Amino acid sequence: MYTQDLVPARRIIVAISGASGAVYGVRLLQQLRAQANVQTHLTVSDAGLLNVQQELDMGRAELAALADVMHPVRDIGASIASGSFQCDGMVIAPCSMRSLGAI
Numbered sequence: 001m002y003t004q005d006l007v008p009a010r011r012i013i014v015a016i017s018g019a020s021g022a023v024y025g026v027r028l029l030q031q032l033r034a035q036a037n038v039q040t041h042l043t044v045s046d047a048g049l050l051n052v053q054q055e056l057d058m059g060r061a062e063l064a065a066l067a068d069v070m071h072p073v074r075d076i077g078a079s080i081a082s083g084s085f086q087c088d089g090m091v092i093a094p095c096s097m098r099s100l101g102a103i
Contacts, residue, residue: 009037010035010039010088012038012040012090012091013040013043013091014043014067014091014093015042015045015048015092016043016049016094017045017047017048017094018046018047019051019094019095019096019099020051021051021055021094022051022056022094023055023056024094025094028091028093029063030066041070041080042063042066042071043078043080044060044063044073
């Protein structure tokens with residue numbers, strides 16, 4: 001994907017986990033959305049979606065609208081699940097110590 005200036009868009013993957021603090025992931029998506037040269041790919045765990053709903057009173061559609069692409073968390077065939085998917089970075093926000101330790 002290219003921006004209007006033919007500069008390749010930066011691809012950032014955002015994962016929202018079930019840890020408390022869903023606002024961090026949502027706020028990150030809002031900030032990245034404001035950047036003209038950033039393409040966001042979002043995945044959200046079931047518990048993460050529940051936290052977004054409870055903590056921020058947002059539904060799945062509202063959350064998905066903040067990203068360029070939303071990938072189902074169980075889609076093992078998603079483009080972001082491939083080692084050949086080129087991206088500039090990934091952020092897990094919020095991220096529990098358990099998730100961090102597993103990574």
